[in-house]
Amino acid sequence: MKRHLISAADLSRGDALLILDTAEELASLADRPIKKLPTLRGRTVVNLFFEDSTRTRISFEAAAKRLSADVINFSAKGSSVAKGESLKDTALTLEAMGADAVVIRHSASGAAHRLAGWVRGSVVNAGDGTHEHPTQALLDAFTIRRRLGGGPGGVRGDGKPPRERGDPGGSSPRGGTALDGIRVTIVGDVLHSRVARSNVLLLSTLGAQVTLAAPPTLLPLAVDTWPCAVSYDLDAELPKSDVVMMLRVQQERMTAAYFPSVREYSRRYGLDAARMARLPDHAIVMHPGPMNRGVEIAAEVADSARSTIVEQVANGVTTRMAVLYLLLGGTEFPEVSS
Amino acid sequence: MSATGHPVAGRDGLAVLDAEEIRRALTRIAHEILERTHGGDGVVLLGIPTRGVPLARRLAARIGEFEGLEVPCGSLDVTMHRDDLRLRPARALGRTDLPTSGVDGKTVVLVDDVLYSGRTVRAALDALTDLGRPRAVQLAILVDRGHRELPIRADYVGKNLPTSQHQMVHVLLAEVDGRDAVLISEKGEPS
Numbered sequence: 001m002k003r004h005l006i007s008a009a010d011l012s013r014g015d016a017l018l019i020l021d022t023a024e025e026l027a028s029l030a031d032r033p034i035k036k037l038p039t040l041r042g043r044t045v046v047n048l049f050f051e052d053s054t055r056t057r058i059s060f061e062a063a064a065k066r067l068s069a070d071v072i073n074f075s076a077k078g079s080s081v082a083k084g085e086s087l088k089d090t091a092l093t094l095e096a097m098g099a100d101a102v103v104i105r106h107s108a109s110g111a112a113h114r115l116a117g118w119v120r121g122s123v124v125n126a127g128d129g130t131h132e133h134p135t136q137a138l139l140d141a142f143t144i145r146r147r148l149g150g151g152p153g154g155v156r157g158d159g160k161p162p163r164e165r166g167d168p169g170g171s172s173p174r175g176g177t178a179l180d181g182i183r184v185t186i187v188g189d190v191l192h193s194r195v196a197r198s199n200v201l202l203l204s205t206l207g208a209q210v211t212l213a214a215p216p217t218l219l220p221l222a223v224d225t226w227p228c229a230v231s232y233d234l235d236a237e238l239p240k241s242d243v244v245m246m247l248r249v250q251q252e253r254m255t256a257a258y259f260p261s262v263r264e265y266s267r268r269y270g271l272d273a274a275r276m277a278r279l280p281d282h283a284i285v286m287h288p289g290p291m292n293r294g295v296e297i298a299a300e301v302a303d304s305a306r307s308t309i310v311e312q313v314a315n316g317v318t319t320r321m322a323v324l325y326l327l328l329g330g331t332e333f334p335e336v337s338s
Numbered sequence: 339m340s341a342t343g344h345p346v347a348g349r350d351g352l353a354v355l356d357a358e359e360i361r362r363a364l365t366r367i368a369h370e371i372l373e374r375t376h377g378g379d380g381v382v383l384l385g386i387p388t389r390g391v392p393l394a395r396r397l398a399a400r401i402g403e404f405e406g407l408e409v410p411c412g413s414l415d416v417t418m419h420r421d422d423l424r425l426r427p428a429r430a431l432g433r434t435d436l437p438t439s440g441v442d443g444k445t446v447v448l449v450d451d452v453l454y455s456g457r458t459v460r461a462a463l464d465a466l467t468d469l470g471r472p473r474a475v476q477l478a479i480l481v482d483r484g485h486r487e488l489p490i491r492a493d494y495v496g497k498n499l500p501t502s503q504h505q506m507v508h509v510l511l512a513e514v515d516g517r518d519a520v521l522i523s524e525k526g527e528p529s
Contacts, residue, residue, distance in 0.1 A: 001428075018430060025415065025431040034468040037418040325418075330428030 001326055004116045004123040008134040008202040013178065016141070016206055021176040022322035023142050023315070029066065030314070040069035043328050046099040048090070048115075049126075050076040050106045055289055055313055056126050056136075060103045063320035069328070072099070087111060091118040101328055104128070122327040130192050130253065136288055137198035139319040141179060141206055143308050144243055146315070147284050148182060180207030185237045186228075188247035188269055188296050191218045192254070195288045196247055200228045213237050215269065217258040234269055238278040245286040246271050246297045262295055272298040276306065284308050351508065351523030355497060360480065360518045363496035364393070367478055368400035370494050375445055378407050380473070382441055384414040386450040386462055387432030392513035393480060394449040410437030414448070414469075416461035434465075441470040447494075451509035453479040456490035481520055483507050 001015045011019070029035050045064040049057050057073070064071045074094075081090060087106070094102060101122045104112050109129030116123040127133040184203055190196045190212050203210050210228035212219065223230055231237050238244065249265065259265045271285065279285075285297075285307045293299045302309060355363070372378045378401055385394030391413045398411040415432035417423075448462050459477060466475065478494035483501045501507060501522065508521045 022431050025433060028434060032469060036468070038464070039418045039423065326428045328428075329418075329423055330426055331424055 003327065004112075004125075005134050005323060005327065006112050006116060006123065006125045007132045008137045008198040008205070011134070011202065011205065013205050013207075016138070016202060017176055017178060019138055019319070019322050019326060020142050020145060022326060023138075023319045024146075024176060026321050026325075027315075027318045029321075030318070036066050036068060038068050039325060039329055040064070040067040043069045043100040044072065044098060045069045045101045045103065045324065045328075046072045046074060046094050046097075047126075048074045048094070048102055048104045050081065050087075050104075050111075051127070053105050053127070055316065056105060056133075059313070059316040060124075060126060060135075060320050062317045063324055066317070067321055067324055069100075069324070072097070087114065088118055091115055095119050095121075101324065124323060124327070127194050129194065130197075131194050132198045132201075133194040133288075134198045134202070135316070135320055135323055136195050137202040138323065139312060139316045140195075140199055140245065140286060140288070141202055142319050143286065143312050143315050144179060144182060144184070144203075144208075144284070145177065147308060147311075148179075148242055148282065149177070178206045179203060182208045182242045183211070183240055184208050184243040184245060185211045185213050185231075185234075185241040186245045186247065187213045187234055187271070189218050189249050189258075190214045190223070190247065191220050191258070192250040193247045197226075199245065200226050204228060211237055211241075213269070215259055215265070235275065235278065238275060239280065241279060242283055243286060244271065244279065244283065245288075246291075247288070248290065248292055249295050266295050270294075270296050270298065271301050273300050276301050276304065279306075286312060288312070351506075351521040353519050354499060354522050355481070355520035357512075357518035360496070360520065363480065364396050365400055367494045367496060368397050368404065371397065371447060371476075371478065372401060372405060374476070374493070378405060378409055380444050381409050382437060382439070382444045382446050382472075383409055383411045383478075384436075384441075384446055384448055384462075384466075385412070386448060386458060387413055387415050389509055389511050389514055390448075390450040391433075392511050393451060393478075394447075395513075397447075397449060397478065410439050410444075412437045414462055414465055416458060416465050419461040419464045421457060421461065434469075436469060441466065441472045443471070443473050445474045445476065446472040447476045447478050449478045451480050451511075452507050453477070453482045453490075453492050453495075454485055454507075456486045456488035459490050460488050480509055481507055 002010050047057055047060055061071050099121045102119055103124045103126050104115055105126040106128050109131035111128045112123055112125035186196050200210050204227040211231055212228055213231045213234045287309050291297055375381050383394040383398050385391035394411050398409045401407055401409045412435045413433050415434045417431050476493040479492040480496040481499050482492055482495045483499050485503055504525050506523050506525055510517055510519045512518050
């Protein structure tokens with residue numbers, strides 16, 4: 001693995017599977033009386049959040065604390081950033097405090113990449129503008145694998161996690177499968193979504209077939225270079241999907257009119273009970289949160305048994321523990337001479 | 339062993355135990371566990387991945403044959419509790435699978451293939467503390483090669499194998515490696 005996690009494209013298939021398998025082993029921690037491991041004792045993780053976030057920040061904080069790391073939370077509100085401090089000066093301050101890892105969320109695409117050039121520790125991108133959010137893609141892949149258990153070779157749609165399919169308690173921890181042949185449809189505001197970009201990259205690395213379903217105005221310019229198919233017709237895609245991932249309509253990032261009205265968007269691209277009925281029986285519905293109930297997803301769909309939305313949050317802590325362990329758990333990376 | 343008493347040189351080093359000797363050693367350990375725990379009541383066998391796990395299963399099967407007793411058997415991964423994590427790149431985790439009965443109030447027998455510095459066992463004791471409070475913890479080992487760095491000893495030993503620190507001991511088990519053998523080789527030799 002590389003020393004930073006900036007983009008889902010940084011991960012090879014082997015890296016991604018190692019993270020998912022590690023997360024699989026760490027998942028059992030949630031059922032234990034003591035939900036803590038001593039592995040990162042003495043290491044410092046800084047959560048550097050320039051943009052509002054609830055689940056991602058809490059999720060990273062819980063993950064670091066369960067591995068016994070010291071956590072420093074930094075949010076732009078009430079900090080020197082409000083007084084005009086630049087990202088670089090903030091980074092140098094963190095550097096002086098000896099951060100072993102910096103988890104950064106920023107409204108500017110590329111902020112995590114810039115930061116990686118300024119600090120000695122590992123940088124984990126927790127969302128940079130409309131660019132990427134790799135740990136979200138990892139937790140989504142983890143959720144898909146647990147629910148659907150790998151590709152056509154596996155038993156798809158029986159709702160069993162991979163470990164229940166093979167040799168129970170097998171001696172190989174690296175027996176996890178990829179997502180070969182699983183069909184994932186990502187629906188909605190792809191243009192403003194870092195979750196969509198990271199998911200397309202990661203899921204295709206893992207062998208899934210990804211289709212983006214969105215109005216033409218909400219697709220990015222170079223989408224034809226992405227490793228996925230594109231469709232404007234959601235209803236045609238639903239019967240052939242194993243996974244439907246609904247994206248939030250990001251009104252705060254919209255500077256122009258991308259669709260005539262919220263109601264029309266919702267009628268053509270929203271997932272309601274009638275559309276959900278068109279899905280195969282084993283298919284699952286995902287949403288990275290926060291949801292706009294009644295816009296891209298109907299309340300009855302969000303609360304149905306097919307929805308993995310709450311599960312995704314729990315899997316987020318486990319997956320981020322795996323990422324922090326693999327980045328910080330071993331030898332310190334040799335100094336990079338610049 | 340050959341007739342001259344010297345170990346037989348194999349492709350991957352000297353074979354010091356063959357399949358038959360491993361079988362006999364495990365049979366003896368199974369009897370000793372029954373004896374020391376007064377019939378195996380409340381015993382839980384926990385193998386340390388990778389090769390401790392099949393060894394624990396074999397011991398459980400032997401105890402089942404001898405006494406008709408079903409001994410709960412599981413695995414305990416110690417990776418996250420090791421003291422040498424920072425000396426190597428982060429490694430993949432093994433599996434921790436506890437029997438449904440848990441470990442509280444039980445006599446836990448930790449099972450591993452080779453006992454060397456004792457650091458793995460130290461990590462296992464820490465990992466176990468986070469999982470519950472056993473009544474007692476014992477240690478069963480197939481090969482004890484000496485050179486302890488911590489005050490730790492095994493309760494059940496398959497074979498004491500005096501080695502030098504320049505040597506490496508490899509335990510091969512059919513479940514993982516396709517055959518049963520214990521090999522010893524010099525460091526640096528291809529194995």
